[in-house]
Structures are given as structure tokens and as C-alpha cells.
Amino acid sequence: MTKSACIVGGGVIGGGWAARFALNGWDVRVFDPDPEAERKISEVMTNARRAMPMVVDVALPEEGNVTLCATLEEAAEGAALIVEAVPERVDIKRKVYAQIEAVNTDGIIASSTSGIMPSDLQAEMAHPGRLIVAHPFNPVYLLPLVELVAGKQTDAAHIETAKKIYSGLGMYPLHCRVEIEGFLSDRLQEALWREALWLLHDDVATAAEIDAAIAYGPGLRWAQMGTMQTFHLAGGEGGMRAMLAMFGPCLKWPWTKLMDVPELTDDFVNKVGDQCDTQAGGLGPRALETIRDDNLIGIIRSMKRANWGAGAVARAHDDVLREVPSDAAPMVTQDRVVPIDWTDINGHMNEGRYGQIFSDAAEAVMAAVGADEAYITDQGLSYFTVETTVKYLAETHAGERVVVHTAVTEGRGKKLRCFHEMKRASDGEVMATCDQLMLHVSLETRRTCEPPADVVARVETLATLHAKE
Amino acid sequence: MTKSACIVGGGVIGGGWAARFALNGWDVRVFDPDPEAERKISEVMTNARRAMPMVVDVALPEEGNVTLCATLEEAAEGAALIVEAVPERVDIKRKVYAQIEAVNTDGIIASSTSGIMPSDLQAEMAHPGRLIVAHPFNPVYLLPLVELVAGKQTDAAHIETAKKIYSGLGMYPLHCRVEIEGFLSDRLQEALWREALWLLHDDVATAAEIDAAIAYGPGLRWAQMGTMQTFHLAGGEGGMRAMLAMFGPCLKWPWTKLMDVPELTDDFVNKVGDQCDTQAGGLGPRALETIRDDNLIGIIRSMKRANWGAGAVARAHDDVLREVPSDAAPMVTQDRVVPIDWTDINGHMNEGRYGQIFSDAAEAVMAAVGADEAYITDQGLSYFTVETTVKYLAETHAGERVVVHTAVTEGRGKKLRCFHEMKRASDGEVMATCDQLMLHVSLETRRTCEPPADVVARVETLATLHAKE
Known part of the structure; x- marks a missing residue:
């Protein structure tokens, strides 16, 4: 519903x-x-x-x-x-x-x-x-x-x-x-903003300089840890207690403009507005929004791997949305949009990302035969790729939705061979193919080994099923 | 010197x-x-x-x-x-x-x-x-x-x-x-921190909640734009002037604890310290530092593509450090360390990143024959990869320094074929090879075309030179 x-x-x-x-x-x-x-x-x-x-x-x-x-x-x-x-x-x-x-x-x-x-x-x-x-x-x-x-x-x-x-x-x-x-959040933001307005008001710094003082330093920390955990770490081995001993007294000097708020006269509003326009360097709101969004995409995606902060939230969202592929050929092993950070200087998806999407497709096949994340982390078994041949048939651009169809072309013993086709979702055009040979390995010895019987059975079932198509 | x-x-x-x-x-x-x-x-x-x-x-x-x-x-x-x-x-x-x-x-x-x-x-x-x-x-x-x-x-x-x-x-x-x-920076950080200490002091929120109020929201913005540019955008079409009209009055209510600083009694210091320990969830400073550093690596790297903020600084640093490869075979086309965001669930470099490093190596070859960034952006010409075969011979881990040696194995007309060997820098072991076929294209028509004579000449020279080795 x-x-x-x-x-x-x-x-x-x-x-x-x-x-x-x-x-x-x-x-x-x-x-x-x-x-x-x-x-x-x-x-x-x-x-x-x-x-x-x-x-x-x-x-x-x-x-x-x-x-x-x-x-x-x-x-x-x-x-x-x-x-x-x-x-x-x-x-x-x-x-x-x-x-x-x-x-x-x-x-x-x-x-x-x-x-x-x-x-x-x-x-x-x-x-x-x-x-x-x-x-x-x-x-x-x-x-x-x-x-x-x-x-x-x-x-x-x-x-x-x-x-x-x-x-x-x-x-x-x-x-x-x-x-x-x-x-909570606006209390903290307001404190920062008020101080920023004072710095600009007093001609200590311009809007661009005030922002640089954040974006090249503390802001990079705040994207992943707040001010408390950041200072807990900055305190070295003494943690937050050491920070309070070192910098607590500064809070009272006071460095900041504690007592007052700048008067929002027309002159001051125009001064702030003009400096923000200058800072934008001729970029209008739409262009800046695109830059901001692309950066946010990259920053959030960068934390998905470590499953930390906003990256952990995004991964949980993937889990909510993810569908389990059915066994029937063609298996749909990827269905996704090409993110902006996958593109290169030629303005299209970098060849390395074809490797990644086919690797992700192979992970879906692995999960379908029982070699899922728990199998890897708990049982210490996995499949490693030993050879791939990729044919690049059409250009793929950021924002395009692509679907990967996978057939298991060989599946017996240690061997798992897949043939992937990546298609544009809108018209079904095949944009790339990948012939991928994987071998089953022990993550302890880092050498090949036979998979457990139930995994072999699932691999063989898929190979038989996909051979019929 | x-x-x-x-x-x-x-x-x-x-x-x-x-x-x-x-x-x-x-x-x-x-x-x-x-x-x-x-x-x-x-x-x-x-x-x-x-x-x-x-x-x-x-x-x-x-x-x-x-x-x-x-x-x-x-x-x-x-x-x-x-x-x-x-x-x-x-x-x-x-x-x-x-x-x-x-x-x-x-x-x-x-x-x-x-x-x-x-x-x-x-x-x-x-x-x-x-x-x-x-x-x-x-x-x-x-x-x-x-x-x-x-x-x-x-x-x-x-x-x-x-x-x-x-x-x-x-x-x-x-x-x-x-x-x-x-x-500048500590003025702004101090304003935020003082407010955070008040929120904790008054039991409005715990250290972890205060940090969540930053790291899942404003902190993601501050990693790339400071508070001025962020609010300039949040103001919608009216920009910073609209923001000052909307939220300027709030600065005077005041929401924040303007007038005072929490007394740093032993009890309060311990309360803050204890909450920071709880927030760390059993992770010691070394473990947290590794998480923080990995996140910073990912966040900074994510902005390199757009050449923005900390990413632009990192790219400029690359330019300072980059060496131009010599023509002689083997050409050293990559010499770098495998970053943490290139690894996958198997704990080693994802196969897609082999594709990327060989793509980067090909870019170095392209630059050496005159098909550099300016060639692509100004002349609208480039090389596209049409087929690659990668053999994965040994596992590669984050932090390992790897070197790619490239030979031009075929070079005439539109064709540029390279054979790349990626070696571990420490012992020279070959970890992967890539046979890569590229064709020269017009970025306007997105179809193949003959390269200019000087580029063809450089390609042929390299192919002849490398064939002798």
C-alpha cells in the first residue's frame, strides 16, 4: 500500500x-x-x-x-x-x-x-x-x-x-x-553564526575568510564527529578532561563576543549580503546547490564503507530498500543510479567503476548462493576474482539508472564463473559486459579451497538453471 | 636540497x-x-x-x-x-x-x-x-x-x-x-563548544546527542561550506538577506546561553569526561583516531573530483608532488599508496579499483603522448577504453605502495593498446596485469576519429621504443 x-x-x-x-x-x-x-x-x-x-x-x-x-x-x-x-x-x-x-x-x-x-x-x-x-x-x-x-x-x-x-x-x-x-542543533548553529556575524561586523574577516576557517579545518571533523568527541580526541591521551584543563579557561577570557548581538541595520545586512555574493564568485544559487549536493553525496558515501555517522544511516536505508534477487535467469544483481563520484575527466563513468558494479553484482550472486556477509566475516570463506574481461559498449553517465543481469555460466567445485550484462534501465541497451572468473578461498590461508556442500549445491543449481535460458 | x-x-x-x-x-x-x-x-x-x-x-x-x-x-x-x-x-x-x-x-x-x-x-x-x-x-x-x-x-x-x-x-x-x-577558527569553535557545554551542564542532552545534532546535519555542510555560504544557500532565492530577515531576530531572543560560562567544577568536568567516555563506547583513543582519520581521508578525497574545498587543496598538493614519466620502457605510470576507501568486504583492494589504477595509468600515457587534460577539455578529443582484460595475481591491501609499469604494445592510427603491470613497490611482485585497448574519439560526436599528427607520432614512437625492450 x-x-x-x-x-x-x-x-x-x-x-x-x-x-x-x-x-x-x-x-x-x-x-x-x-x-x-x-x-x-x-x-x-x-x-x-x-x-x-x-x-x-x-x-x-x-x-x-x-x-x-x-x-x-x-x-x-x-x-x-x-x-x-x-x-x-x-x-x-x-x-x-x-x-x-x-x-x-x-x-x-x-x-x-x-x-x-x-x-x-x-x-x-x-x-x-x-x-x-x-x-x-x-x-x-x-x-x-x-x-x-x-x-x-x-x-x-x-x-x-x-x-x-x-x-x-x-x-x-x-x-x-x-x-x-x-x-539542540540550532542552539549550536546559532552560537557559531552569531560569532561569525561579529567577525564580519568588526571587519576582522570577510564571509569567505570566516568560512575558510571552518571548511578547511573544524568542519571536516564535524562532518563525522561533533565538537565533544572531536575535543575528546584532541585532548590526546588525557581526552576531554585534558581539553577542559587546557582550553576551559579560554571560555572565560572571553575570546568570543559573549554579551551582545550585532544590530541588524540595513547597512549591516547589506554588508553581509554583499560579502556572500562576492564569496559566491558569480555562481548562482542553482550552481552552488549542485556543488553542495555533489559534495554531500561524496561525503556521505565516503562514510558508508566504515558504516559511520551519516554513512551508517545511508547503509541502513539501502538495507530497507534492497530486494533479494530471484534465481531465475536473468538474475537482476544490480539496479542503481550511477553516482557523480563514479565519473571521470571524460564526463562518463570511469572504467574502474564498471569493475565495481560487476563486483557488486558478483556479491549479489554470492549472497544468493549463501556466501553472504556473515559467511565472509564469521566463517572466513569467500570468493576471489582471478580474471575479468570487460567490454565497454556504450558510455554511461552520472544519474543514469542501470541494471545488471547475471548468468552463472560455470559452477562446480571451487569455480564460479559469471557473465554480467549492464543495461541502461530506460531502453535496455547493453552498455557493457563482463566475463568474470571467481575461485572459492579461505580467508585464513588466503588460498583456494572447496566450498561447503550447501554452497556448491546452490552454485550448481544456478548454473543448471541459467544454462537452460 | x-x-x-x-x-x-x-x-x-x-x-x-x-x-x-x-x-x-x-x-x-x-x-x-x-x-x-x-x-x-x-x-x-x-x-x-x-x-x-x-x-x-x-x-x-x-x-x-x-x-x-x-x-x-x-x-x-x-x-x-x-x-x-x-x-x-x-x-x-x-x-x-x-x-x-x-x-x-x-x-x-x-x-x-x-x-x-x-x-x-x-x-x-x-x-x-x-x-x-x-x-x-x-x-x-x-x-x-x-x-x-x-x-x-x-x-x-x-x-x-x-x-x-x-x-x-x-x-x-x-x-x-x-x-x-x-x-578566526577558535572564535567560532569556542562559541559552539561553550553552547555545547551548557546543553550538557543543564542536562538538556548528553555528549553523544549534542554531537549527533552536528554530525548528521550541519557538520556535513560545514565540511565543504562554512556557516555564511551555507545560510546564503538555505535562504533560498533570497540568499543571506532572506536568512537574516528570517532568523536574525532569533539571535536576540536569545536562544543561546549568551551571558555566562558554566563553572568548571570538578563535578562538571567529571560529568563531561564520563559522558565522552560513554559516547566512545569502549573505543580507546587509538581506535577512534583511526576511524576519524579514515573518515577524513574519505571526506577530503570525495571533494578532489569537484576540486572544491579541502579536495582542491589535496589536488594542488598532488600537482606539487607529481613527476612526469619518462618515455623509456617500462614507463612508470602510477606510483601511489592504496587508500582505505579502495578496499572491500574481503579486506583487500576491490577489483574495480584495479580498473581505476589502470585507467589512471592510461591517463599518464595519454598525457605523455599529448592527450592531456587541456587536450580533453579544450580540443574535445580523448581516448576511450573499449576492452580490458585484468588478471588478479595477488591481493593488494590498504596502505601498500604500488607501482604500475606500462608498455605501449600497439600504437597506430586510432588505436592505443597498453599492457600494464601493477607491482608491489617493496618487493616488485606483480599483483595484477591489464591488457587495455583504447580508441581515439571526438568528445563532440562521441565517435572514433583519427588523432592529430603529433599525437599519432608520439604514440608510434612509444610503441617502437617499448617493442625493443
């Missing part, structure tokens, strides 16, 4: 939510009175359709329908989940909730607010128990974090339901257990 | 400097009175020897000598660059400078201080003009950022010299033009 959600507000955040849900197979009904809403949502969807499939290593489900509704009532009626992403004003949000409550009495209402307390948001609701905060981060279709916050009247069961929903969307639901304004 | 540096202090930072210099071919003399100094430096060197070669895509130069000296005088005498990395106390640092000045009158003295103003550091020096701040970030051997700060009496020429030195080490020298305590 297709899941469906209602989204009220179609800006950067509402559009991002629409993309995150729809690309995970949810139908989405959106309401936004802005006459530009359709264009704006469609631009976010375009970004997301390009970027999100490049984070996953399997196929996303069929995209859900995104319907723009003429009225809020039409969008909200019957929805089990209503995402609110309207401007950050309590009065506007409360008015939206009242409209929702007129047509929908039991759906969970999830506010995207960046920092307003859910207890304030739910104060005038008829059914306040169903309001939660689910605060995402831009771009919503790539960043996994979503902060979940309950108000005083929130039904605790809804937080648990929300955790399951957002995990299923490939996100990391962080339950902020104590309700404070700004929650 | 080998370059040489003196390093005073061998802790996390001094050891990191020793590694960054030595792995770039500098001889290093270190002084640290700590009886544990040798062990500590050697542990940092071990980390660095594993990690740093995995960021570069070429061979590092021969490692310089790291000599532990018995006295500061012995280490500093005659050095053109003296790196000071002693504890963060003005009195200690000034005493060190006095000792240096007794034996060395003209070397640049570069303090690693995290935030003490260089004007204070140089105040009592005989030759204050030569003191600069060069503030690095842990781990020094991986993070490119180094903040350069001049004091009131600093000779401006030394900042320019320092920029060249640190760029040559693969770093990003950020000149902090206005001298303030904490410089």
Missing part, C-alpha cells in the same frame, strides 16, 4: 520534504498559496531526483505522486501525517493547525519549526496530543538529521511512530528529550 | 607537525623534555604514515629524518624555520623564544598557539620581526587549515614566506589579517 503525507508550505523546506517522501515512494499532497509554489517545488524536486538516488546503492522505489492542492483542506483531509512548513511565526502556524483540525482529527501534525517550542505551537489546538516537532535540515533530501521534540501535551506514542517513519525515509531521528527553544 | 625544520614540543600538535614536514621530505629536529616524547611522537608518526599517503594520489617524496634532540639549543641551531608547539602559557613560550634567540638569530619562529596574540608572544624578543603564528588543527597531518597571524612587530615578508612553505606541505594557509585573541 502506498503511504501518503500532506505538506503545508512549499518553500525550501516544504519542497525538500516533498522530495524526501516522494522519492521514497510516498504520495504527497502539497498546499501553498504562493503562486510560485509549483515552480519552486519542482526545482527542489529536480535537485532531489538527481542527488538522492546517488546516495543509495540500490534502486529507490517508484516515485510517489506529488499533487499540488488548491486548498489546505483538500491537502490535509484524511492524511495520517501532516507536515507543516510555513513561516516561523506562532500565529501563522496556529492558524494553519486550526484549519487542519477542521477537516482532520487524528493525523500526526509534524511542525518543521527551527526552534519554536511545541508546547507553544499546540497550546490552542483541539487535539494537542498529536502535535510534534520534526525539524529537518536543508537540503532535506540529502541531510539525514531530523530533530523530534514533544510538547507538554504531546502523546509520547507519536514520537515513537515518527522515529519509525523518518528512519524509513533514510533519516536519523534525534529525539530532543528536553524541550528548549532552538532545540 | 633537503629542507629542514626545528620543532619545539612533541605533543599532539608538535608530533603532528613533525609528521606533516617529514612525510613531505623535510628533515626535522624535535626537542621535548617529556621522557615520553619519543613514544608519543612515534605514535603520531605511525598514524600519519598510514593516513597521509592515502590522501595523495601520487607518491610522497622520501621521508625526511626525524631526530629527537637532547637540548632545545641543539634542535634550534641553524634552523630556518622553528615551529613552537609548547603549552598555552605566554611565560613558557617567551622563555622558549629566549632560548632559541641565544643560538639562532634569523630563523622564522612559528608559534602553534591556538589563540594567544603574536604581539604578546613577541613582546620581549630581541628580534621580534621573525615571530609569526601558524596555528594548525588536529590531526595536523590531515587537516589542511593553518591560520597565519602577524604581530605588531612581525616582518610582513615572513607571512608571505610562510604561505609558500605551508602550501608546499599540502596545507591551506589562511592569513588572519586582523590580530585578535583566538583568531
Whole structure:
């Protein structure tokens, strides 16, 4: 059964939510009175359709329908989940909730607010128990974090339901257990931003220099460990206690502009805006978004191998989406989109990545005969490739969906030989073939050995089945 | 001529400097009175020897000598660059400078201080003009950022010299033009950390939750764009001006703990320390450092393709280190270390990465015949691979240095055929071979075409030369 959600507000955040849900197979009904809403949502969807499939290593489900509704009532009626992403004003949000409550009495209402307390948001609701905060981060279709916050009247069961929903969307639901304004992430971001504004205000540094002071140093650490674990490590063998002894006193000197906030005069706003424009170096928001998204894809993908941080979330998402191939020939052993980091200077998929996709296809065959991850790590047995011949028949580009069909062409004893065909999903054109010979090995001796009887039997069954086709 | 540096202090930072210099071919003399100094430096060197070669895509130069000296005088005498990395106390640092000045009158003295103003550091020096701040970030051997700060009496020429030195080490020298305590990066880090300590102090969240609020969201952005450019994009079409209008008022509510600093009582220090230990989940500092370094390698490498941020710095470093292959057979077309992200579940280099290294080797051959990056991007011509046969003869592991020898086995008209042998650098064992057939193409028509006469001539020369061997 297709899941469906209602989204009220179609800006950067509402559009991002629409993309995150729809690309995970949810139908989405959106309401936004802005006459530009359709264009704006469609631009976010375009970004997301390009970027999100490049984070996953399997196929996303069929995209859900995104319907723009003429009225809020039409969008909200019957929805089990209503995402609110309207401007950050309590009065506007409360008015939206009242409209929702007129047509929908039991759906969970999830506010995207960046920092307003859910207890304030739910104060005038008829059914306040169903309001939660689910605060995402831009771009919503790539960043996994979503902060979940309950108000005083929130039904605790809804937080648990929300955790399951957002995990299923490939996100990391962080339950902020104590309700404070700004929650956790924006408290931390705001502290940084305020200091950055002071540095710019006082002409200590430009926007570009302030950003360089993060992106070439601490930011590379924060992508994988927060400030606490980073300093725990920076403290050397003494850990965080050593850091507090060394730098704790600095907090009191104080280095930072503790006491005050720069006045947001027109002059100052223009100064900041001008410097950000200069920093962009002529790149418009769409071009910068593409660079940002490509970098996020690469950064998140880079942590998948170690199963760490955002990479671990992405791997768990793959597991949710992955389908087990059937035995029948052709076995579908890969079904995925070519990510941007697989391309080279010629603007197409690098030949090494053909090797990788065929290696991944072989892993699917191995899993199908019982030589899966547990077999490798627990039993210390595996298959190693000894020879491959790849024919490159057509160019493959980033963003293209490709499918690998595999036949087991020889399967007896230690030998497992596969013939892979990689096809473009849209028209079935064969883009490359790979003849791959593997031998069964012991990971202890690193030499060939006979596989257990049940694995041999499965290999032989597949070889017989595929020979008939 | 080998370059040489003196390093005073061998802790996390001094050891990191020793590694960054030595792995770039500098001889290093270190002084640290700590009886544990040798062990500590050697542990940092071990980390660095594993990690740093995995960021570069070429061979590092021969490692310089790291000599532990018995006295500061012995280490500093005659050095053109003296790196000071002693504890963060003005009195200690000034005493060190006095000792240096007794034996060395003209070397640049570069303090690693995290935030003490260089004007204070140089105040009592005989030759204050030569003191600069060069503030690095842990781990020094991986993070490119180094903040350069001049004091009131600093000779401006030394900042320019320092920029060249640190760029040559693969770093990003950020000149902090206005001298303030904490410089730029630590101002920003301190603001974040103070807020994080408050959240923990008030039991709003644990260390692990505070870090999750960064690492799964904003931290992924900060690895590539700082807070200014990030918010410029988050503002949607209105950019930073829209963000200031939307969230500027929040800065005044205030969400954050503006006015105060948590008291660093023993109880509070233990609370923070305990939570950091819990967060580490039984992983000791060495294990966490390996995870962190592997993640940094992956994150930095992921941005090399787009030539952005830390990835652009790493690519520039490759260019500094890269050597042009000679025509003689065997041509050395690759000389590099296998990075951690090239390995798979079997614990060895994935077969796809053999394809990549042979593809990189082919690019070196292409460059040698005149089909280099400019040829591809400006003239719209290139070579495409149409078939490869790879034989996998031995396993290759992360951290192993490998060399690819290439012979042009056929070269006429559109055809360029190469035979690559990948050998383990330590003993010359052949680990894989690749027979690769390429055809010359037009990137406009995406079809084969004759190469220009000079390229054909170079290809034929190589084929003739290599046939003789």
C-alpha cells in the first residue's frame, strides 16, 4: 500500500520534504498559496531526483505522486501525517493547525519549526496530543538529521511512530528529550553564526575568510564527529578532561563576543549580503546547490564503507530498500543510479567503476548462493576474482539508472564463473559486459579451497538453471 | 636540497607537525623534555604514515629524518624555520623564544598557539620581526587549515614566506589579517563548544546527542561550506538577506546561553569526561583516531573530483608532488599508496579499483603522448577504453605502495593498446596485469576519429621504443 503525507508550505523546506517522501515512494499532497509554489517545488524536486538516488546503492522505489492542492483542506483531509512548513511565526502556524483540525482529527501534525517550542505551537489546538516537532535540515533530501521534540501535551506514542517513519525515509531521528527553544542543533548553529556575524561586523574577516576557517579545518571533523568527541580526541591521551584543563579557561577570557548581538541595520545586512555574493564568485544559487549536493553525496558515501555517522544511516536505508534477487535467469544483481563520484575527466563513468558494479553484482550472486556477509566475516570463506574481461559498449553517465543481469555460466567445485550484462534501465541497451572468473578461498590461508556442500549445491543449481535460458 | 625544520614540543600538535614536514621530505629536529616524547611522537608518526599517503594520489617524496634532540639549543641551531608547539602559557613560550634567540638569530619562529596574540608572544624578543603564528588543527597531518597571524612587530615578508612553505606541505594557509585573541577558527569553535557545554551542564542532552545534532546535519555542510555560504544557500532565492530577515531576530531572543560560562567544577568536568567516555563506547583513543582519520581521508578525497574545498587543496598538493614519466620502457605510470576507501568486504583492494589504477595509468600515457587534460577539455578529443582484460595475481591491501609499469604494445592510427603491470613497490611482485585497448574519439560526436599528427607520432614512437625492450 502506498503511504501518503500532506505538506503545508512549499518553500525550501516544504519542497525538500516533498522530495524526501516522494522519492521514497510516498504520495504527497502539497498546499501553498504562493503562486510560485509549483515552480519552486519542482526545482527542489529536480535537485532531489538527481542527488538522492546517488546516495543509495540500490534502486529507490517508484516515485510517489506529488499533487499540488488548491486548498489546505483538500491537502490535509484524511492524511495520517501532516507536515507543516510555513513561516516561523506562532500565529501563522496556529492558524494553519486550526484549519487542519477542521477537516482532520487524528493525523500526526509534524511542525518543521527551527526552534519554536511545541508546547507553544499546540497550546490552542483541539487535539494537542498529536502535535510534534520534526525539524529537518536543508537540503532535506540529502541531510539525514531530523530533530523530534514533544510538547507538554504531546502523546509520547507519536514520537515513537515518527522515529519509525523518518528512519524509513533514510533519516536519523534525534529525539530532543528536553524541550528548549532552538532545540539542540540550532542552539549550536546559532552560537557559531552569531560569532561569525561579529567577525564580519568588526571587519576582522570577510564571509569567505570566516568560512575558510571552518571548511578547511573544524568542519571536516564535524562532518563525522561533533565538537565533544572531536575535543575528546584532541585532548590526546588525557581526552576531554585534558581539553577542559587546557582550553576551559579560554571560555572565560572571553575570546568570543559573549554579551551582545550585532544590530541588524540595513547597512549591516547589506554588508553581509554583499560579502556572500562576492564569496559566491558569480555562481548562482542553482550552481552552488549542485556543488553542495555533489559534495554531500561524496561525503556521505565516503562514510558508508566504515558504516559511520551519516554513512551508517545511508547503509541502513539501502538495507530497507534492497530486494533479494530471484534465481531465475536473468538474475537482476544490480539496479542503481550511477553516482557523480563514479565519473571521470571524460564526463562518463570511469572504467574502474564498471569493475565495481560487476563486483557488486558478483556479491549479489554470492549472497544468493549463501556466501553472504556473515559467511565472509564469521566463517572466513569467500570468493576471489582471478580474471575479468570487460567490454565497454556504450558510455554511461552520472544519474543514469542501470541494471545488471547475471548468468552463472560455470559452477562446480571451487569455480564460479559469471557473465554480467549492464543495461541502461530506460531502453535496455547493453552498455557493457563482463566475463568474470571467481575461485572459492579461505580467508585464513588466503588460498583456494572447496566450498561447503550447501554452497556448491546452490552454485550448481544456478548454473543448471541459467544454462537452460 | 633537503629542507629542514626545528620543532619545539612533541605533543599532539608538535608530533603532528613533525609528521606533516617529514612525510613531505623535510628533515626535522624535535626537542621535548617529556621522557615520553619519543613514544608519543612515534605514535603520531605511525598514524600519519598510514593516513597521509592515502590522501595523495601520487607518491610522497622520501621521508625526511626525524631526530629527537637532547637540548632545545641543539634542535634550534641553524634552523630556518622553528615551529613552537609548547603549552598555552605566554611565560613558557617567551622563555622558549629566549632560548632559541641565544643560538639562532634569523630563523622564522612559528608559534602553534591556538589563540594567544603574536604581539604578546613577541613582546620581549630581541628580534621580534621573525615571530609569526601558524596555528594548525588536529590531526595536523590531515587537516589542511593553518591560520597565519602577524604581530605588531612581525616582518610582513615572513607571512608571505610562510604561505609558500605551508602550501608546499599540502596545507591551506589562511592569513588572519586582523590580530585578535583566538583568531578566526577558535572564535567560532569556542562559541559552539561553550553552547555545547551548557546543553550538557543543564542536562538538556548528553555528549553523544549534542554531537549527533552536528554530525548528521550541519557538520556535513560545514565540511565543504562554512556557516555564511551555507545560510546564503538555505535562504533560498533570497540568499543571506532572506536568512537574516528570517532568523536574525532569533539571535536576540536569545536562544543561546549568551551571558555566562558554566563553572568548571570538578563535578562538571567529571560529568563531561564520563559522558565522552560513554559516547566512545569502549573505543580507546587509538581506535577512534583511526576511524576519524579514515573518515577524513574519505571526506577530503570525495571533494578532489569537484576540486572544491579541502579536495582542491589535496589536488594542488598532488600537482606539487607529481613527476612526469619518462618515455623509456617500462614507463612508470602510477606510483601511489592504496587508500582505505579502495578496499572491500574481503579486506583487500576491490577489483574495480584495479580498473581505476589502470585507467589512471592510461591517463599518464595519454598525457605523455599529448592527450592531456587541456587536450580533453579544450580540443574535445580523448581516448576511450573499449576492452580490458585484468588478471588478479595477488591481493593488494590498504596502505601498500604500488607501482604500475606500462608498455605501449600497439600504437597506430586510432588505436592505443597498453599492457600494464601493477607491482608491489617493496618487493616488485606483480599483483595484477591489464591488457587495455583504447580508441581515439571526438568528445563532440562521441565517435572514433583519427588523432592529430603529433599525437599519432608520439604514440608510434612509444610503441617502437617499448617493442625493443
